[in-house]
Amino acid sequence: MITTDFDPGSPCFLDLGTPDVPATAAFYRAVLGWDYESMGESEDMEGGMFRKDGKIVAGLGRLTEEGARSAWMIYYSVADADAVTQAVEKGGGTVRVAPMDLDEWGRMAQYSDPLGGQFAVWQPGTSKGVELVDAPGSLSWTELYTSDAAGAKDFYRGVFGWTYSDMQLPGGGGTYSLITPAGLPEERMQGGIMGMTEADLSLTGGRPYWHPVFDVEDCDAAVAKVVENGGTVQMGPEDAEGVGRLAVCLDPSKADFVVLTPSES
Secondary structure (H helix, E strand, O other): OOOOOOOOOOEEEEEEEEOOHHHHHHHHHHHHOOEEEEEEEOOOOEEEEEEEOOEEEEEEEEOOOOOOOOEEEEEEEOOOHHHHHHHHHHOOOEEEEEEEEEOOOEEEEEEEOOOOOEEEEEEEOOOOOOOOEOOOOEEEEEEEEEOOHHHHHHHHHHHHOOEEEEEEOHHHOOEEEEEEOOOOOHHHOOEEEEEOOHHHHHHHOOOOEEEEEEEOOOHHHHHHHHHHOOOEEEEEEEEEOOOEEEEEEEOOOOOEEEEEEEOOO
């Protein structure tokens, strides 16, 4: 489970780069019940925060990187962004944005793993991260789709110290590796790594990618809202034993995410 304890190596924030901020804000309001709070607009910047029941759940900004696709970026909490940068480079990853201070709020950096999967870190200052997780309308899980699951596990273990437990998916669906932050018990699992062929990664032309899983009260109702508001469904809704009912979706700008109604425990 994801918590707001923000232990090192655990997800603490996420944001979305999009070509159309107002339209994207309206989409997620319809699907997840989020309110959008602008932090200002200028010629060079446009963005703000999503809130659910008054609590920050994610960030939103205009996509400015030339040639980049609209996608969610997941940030992991770390004690030392500079040390993480060294570990990324040692493991064969790439520094996309070098560690930089964001006033008193904290220090951030963005990277790519050896096959190109993008992720970010946050060294907290006055801001620790999102204010609501593991509840309807908030982040409840993170997933990496990659064509080299074994290599990804080695890389992220070297960067974050993650531990893994593997499970076989039903019907010969392959192996799913569950992620637990370093030093924490398995009940604090926060995400998974799924091995896929490059052909299955058509969204990114074969490159690995992380995406968020959002908790929803009714998966089918959320999927209906996705379609009604210009999004599409890649998979589902379908039931996953011991997990819940889920669907893989794309927003109107093709950013991918999952909606999940968890199984009753």
